[in-house]
Amino acid sequence: MIDLKNLTIEKTNNHYKNGDFTVRELVDEYLKVIKNNNERINAYLEIYNDIDVQIKKAEEMFKNGTATVLTGIPFSLKDNILLEGHVASASSKILENHVATYDSFVVKKLKEQGVIFLGRTNMDEFAMGSSTQTSAFGITRNPLDESLVPGGSSGGPAASVAGDMALVALGTETCGSIRQPAAFCGLVGLKPTYGMVSRSGVISLGSSLDQVSPLGRTVRDTEIIFNTISSHDAKDSTSIPDNMRIIKNNIIKKKIGIPRKFLSGEGIDKEVMKNFEESCDKLQKAGYELIDVDLPSIKYSLAVYHVLMQAEASSNLARFDGIRYGKQVDGEKLYDVYAKSRGRGFGKETRRRVLLGTYILSHGYYDAYYNSALKVRQMIKDELTNFFKDFDTFMTPTVPFLPFKIGEKLDDPIGMYLSDLFSAPANLADIPSIAIPSGKSEGGLPFSIQFTSPYLREDILFTIGKDFEKLV
Amino acid sequence: MQLEVVKKLANLARIDMEEVEIGEIAKDFDTILAYIGQVEEAATEGGVRGEVSKVPESYHLFNIMREDIVTNKSGEYTDKIMDIAPNTENGYLKVKQIL
Numbered sequence: 001m002i003d004l005k006n007l008t009i010e011k012t013n014n015h016y017k018n019g020d021f022t023v024r025e026l027v028d029e030y031l032k033v034i035k036n037n038n039e040r041i042n043a044y045l046e047i048y049n050d051i052d053v054q055i056k057k058a059e060e061m062f063k064n065g066t067a068t069v070l071t072g073i074p075f076s077l078k079d080n081i082l083l084e085g086h087v088a089s090a091s092s093k094i095l096e097n098h099v100a101t102y103d104s105f106v107v108k109k110l111k112e113q114g115v116i117f118l119g120r121t122n123m124d125e126f127a128m129g130s131s132t133q134t135s136a137f138g139i140t141r142n143p144l145d146e147s148l149v150p151g152g153s154s155g156g157p158a159a160s161v162a163g164d165m166a167l168v169a170l171g172t173e174t175c176g177s178i179r180q181p182a183a184f185c186g187l188v189g190l191k192p193t194y195g196m197v198s199r200s201g202v203i204s205l206g207s208s209l210d211q212v213s214p215l216g217r218t219v220r221d222t223e224i225i226f227n228t229i230s231s232h233d234a235k236d237s238t239s240i241p242d243n244m245r246i247i248k249n250n251i252i253k254k255k256i257g258i259p260r261k262f263l264s265g266e267g268i269d270k271e272v273m274k275n276f277e278e279s280c281d282k283l284q285k286a287g288y289e290l291i292d293v294d295l296p297s298i299k300y301s302l303a304v305y306h307v308l309m310q311a312e313a314s315s316n317l318a319r320f321d322g323i324r325y326g327k328q329v330d331g332e333k334l335y336d337v338y339a340k341s342r343g344r345g346f347g348k349e350t351r352r353r354v355l356l357g358t359y360i361l362s363h364g365y366y367d368a369y370y371n372s373a374l375k376v377r378q379m380i381k382d383e384l385t386n387f388f389k390d391f392d393t394f395m396t397p398t399v400p401f402l403p404f405k406i407g408e409k410l411d412d413p414i415g416m417y418l419s420d421l422f423s424a425p426a427n428l429a430d431i432p433s434i435a436i437p438s439g440k441s442e443g444g445l446p447f448s449i450q451f452t453s454p455y456l457r458e459d460i461l462f463t464i465g466k467d468f469e470k471l472v
Numbered sequence: 473m474q475l476e477v478v479k480k481l482a483n484l485a486r487i488d489m490e491e492v493e494i495g496e497i498a499k500d501f502d503t504i505l506a507y508i509g510q511v512e513e514a515a516t517e518g519g520v521r522g523e524v525s526k527v528p529e530s531y532h533l534f535n536i537m538r539e540d541i542v543t544n545k546s547g548e549y550t551d552k553i554m555d556i557a558p559n560t561e562n563g564y565l566k567v568k569q570i571l
Contacts, residue, residue, distance in 0.1 A: 101552045237536045244534065300514045307508050314485065321486075323565055328558035334568045335486070343488030351489065352497050355481045356504060362481075369508065372515035379518045413500055414507050 002029045004164040009221050012167060013069045016062065023058045023072035027051060027116055030074050034118070034165045042140045043150075043159035045079055047119040048086060058114040070113035070228060076166035078157050079120045080127060081212065082201035083107050090203045091135035091156075092125045094326045094345025104201025105236065106170060106212050106229045113228060118166055121156025125347045126317065127177055127205045129153050130419035133410060134349040141406065142184060144446065148403040151181030151419070157215050158185040168216040168225060174205045175305045176399075176423030178213035179435035183398035183448030186437050188465070189215045190222040191423075193456050194430035195240040197226075198233030206312040207238075209305070209427045219436065219465035226458060240456075247456055252463055256283065256451075257293035257387060257394040265299065267418050269401040275447040276397045279438045282471040283395075288464075293394065297383045300376050301424035302417060307360055307373035308428075314357025320345065381429045388454040393464060396422040398435040398448035426452045434461040438472055473501045 002021055015021055031047070038044050048054075058072035077083060080090040082100035084107075089095040103111065110117075124134040132140040132155025140155040142148040143163030150159040154171030158181035161169050171178045173191045182189025190213055197212045204210060214225035233239045258280065263273065284290050322328040322341025329340035346354065360369040387394070400421050409416040426433035433452040440446055449468065453460040478498045482489045489497075550563075559566045 099556060101549070101556060234538060241534070241536075297514070297518070300511060303508045303510045303514075306504070307511055322558065323567060325556040326558070331568065334570045336488075337568050338486040339483075339488040342486050346487065348493070351487055351493070352500060354485050354487060355478065355497060356501065358481045358485045359477075359501070362484075368512045372511040373508075375515040376511050376518060379514075413504055417507075 002026060004029060004033070007167055008218050009069060009073055009168065009216070009224050012073060013071075016067075016072055023062075023116065024055050026072070027055055027074055027118070030118060030165055030167075033163065037143070037163055038165065040141060040146060041143055041159050041163050041165075042138050043121055043143075043156045043163055043165055044076065044119040045089070045091070045122050045137050045156070046087060048083075048117055051116060051118065054114075054116045058116060061114045068113050069224060070110065070115050072114060072116060074116045074118050074167045075110065076119060076121045076157055076160040076169040077107070077117050078154055078169070078171040079123050080172055080203040081107060081170060082203075083117060083120075086120065088120065088203065089137075090126045091123045091137055092345065092347065092350065093136045094320050094322075094341065095203075096136070096327060098326055100201070102201060105198035105233045107201065109229045109231075110170075121160050121169065123156050123171075124153035125350050126203070126313070127153035127172060127174055128313070128349050128353055130176065130180055130416055131404070131409065132156060132181075133406070134347055136347050139406060142403055144186060144444075145403070147405055148445075149184065149406055149408075151184035151399075151403065153177040154181045154189075154213075154215065158182060158187055158189075161185070161187055161215055161217065168214065168221050170225070171213050171215050172202060173211050173213045173427065174209045174309060175427045176420035178215055179398050179423055179433060179448075179450060180419050182215055182435040183446065184403040186446035186448075187215055187217060188219050188222050188437070189213060189435045190226055190458070190461065191426055191433045192226060192230060192458060193240070193432045195238050196230040196245075196432075196456070196458070198236040198239045200233055200235035204316040206309040207316060208308060208312060219434070219462055219469055222434070223458075223462045245456065247459070250459060252460055253390075253392050254287060255289045255291065255391045256464075257295075257391045258290055259295045259298060259394055259396065260292045262295060262298055262422075263396060265421070267400055267415075267421075268397075271441055272397045272399070272401060272447065275438055275441075276449065279449045279468070280395070283468065286467060286471055290395075291391075293387065293391070295383055295387060295394070297376065297379045298425045301380060301428050302421050304373045304376045304380070304428055305420070305424045306417060307369045308377070310353050310357040311360045311370050312357070314354045314361065317346075317350070317354050377428050380425060384425065384429045384431065385454075392457075392460050393451045393453045396450050396452075398422060398450040402441060402445045402447075422450060431455050432458045432461055434465050436465050436468055438468075473498045473505075
């Protein structure tokens with residue numbers, strides 16, 4: 001028996017090197033848990049059929065001395081990240097049998113390290129949701145309490161790690177889709193700076209926001225993955241060139257801002273706020289300076305996000321025409337083929353968002369919604385750029401409330417959206433943010449704290465994050 | 473929102489939808505638009521206060537250039553890409569008539 005709950009990437013690597021167990025033995029442990037629990041949890045939609053080949057490659061790397069810290073590390077992959085020769089469906093019927101014709105950039109990087117991809121994990125359809133209840137292939141349950149949602153859209157990746165069905169996972173974020181499930185499942189989730197990680201081979205939702213994001217049990221695990229997958233890629237034109245990734249002044253001031261007014265809005269759970277205050281105290285005692293700040297524009301972040309995401313999603317999803325790839329439903333004329341393929345292929349949430357995006361971008365309403373959202377996004381960016389002149393980070397709870405019941409909030413779109421209230425500023429301002437477990441509620445549910453730092457300053461999140469982990 | 477507007481959007485977006493769902497979406501739209509409508513107000517107020525900057529320092533935008541060269545052989549990926557199309561004939565995508 002291997003103690004899966006306490007493994008990290010580095011510990012596993014040491015065990016491999018010491019011969020405590022082999023890659024195959026560890027993978028078999030995970031496969032055993034998957035066999036016992038996945039039918040209920042539904043973290044995985046598919047276990048890959050070539051794990052054996054991957055294990056042999058990893059073992060070969062250990063034999064010939066080319067192994068790295070990531071060699072033989074069992075990963076799960078969100079269903080919107082392409083792995084050549086395997087289905088990538090974004091948990092949508094329209095891509096149900098879509099086999100990827102190439103590797104995504106991040107997969108290529110991790111293959112070089114000899115990681116083991118165990119399988120693909122469930123998500124909200126096209127990453128549209130905060131609870132993994134919009135997947136065309138069933139809901140995912142939270143392994144910490146199976147009556148609860150795991151969060152979303154990366155609910156499958158989070159459930160796979162929290163349920164001991166993978167050591168670490170790769171997901172994506174458009175607005176909170178990695179940090180919120182990390183919070184709901186008691187894990188660490190990192191949303192990198194926009195442009196740090198290439199999206200080549202990742203199915204798009206909102207292209208001005210999307211980022212591939214690592215998920216694990218510790219800050220260090222997300223840091224190792226981030227360092228491996230973040231380099232320039234010519235195939236993503238938003239990828240930051242290498243010479244612009246250099247940080248000139250990497251001093252950490254140990255000054256944390258608390259946006260008080262932002263935290264006093266409606267719908268924020270008292271228990272969550274109590275844990276937040278306790279977390280603040282711990283940091284203060286550890287030598288951090290915590291200062292209340294006024295950031296008046298960030299309260300608009302969630303509304304701005306929903307305008308932009310819906311607009312961008314409706315444009316991005318225009319590519320699914322039932323002609324070039326994906327599901328085709330027959331019809332009399334070409335129009336009927338389009339409309340039927342999309343009507344049957346897209347789920348309810350996707351249909352609603354594409355329609356709303358179409359409305360937002362229509363001639364009569366473009367200025368009121370889309371253009372206004374762009375202006376306010378700029379206000380938020382300016383406000384935060386100014387704030388970061390004096391501060392390393394600002395801190396909030398990751399989610400305003402604890403994980404909710406399966407079935408809850410499905411008929412309450414705004415209530416569901418509020419999951420991402422604290423996530424949105426980082427995505428809109430292109431800046432990195434991390435969610436870190438901060439203890440448990442009386443009912444045993446995980447609390448989570450979020451730090452957000454300036455453009456390119458993941459290093460601050462890793463430093464503060466590791467300090468904070470020791471205090472919890 | 474009027475059902476006719478939602479129907480028109482579904483037509484524009486090429487999404488075939490049941491009558492019942494059109495009604496549901498019309499209701500959802502009113503709720504969601506009321507929520508996201510605050511962006512217009514925020515932009516106007518920000519403009520009045522002069523906070524909507526003209527030369528943004530925090531856009532993180534930069535030009536990306538690359539050589540204009542061919543990087544693959546002609547037809548190198550054709551079979552792979554045609555293999556994932558749902559309906560093909562003799563190396564062509566097969567589509568229904570437009571009109």
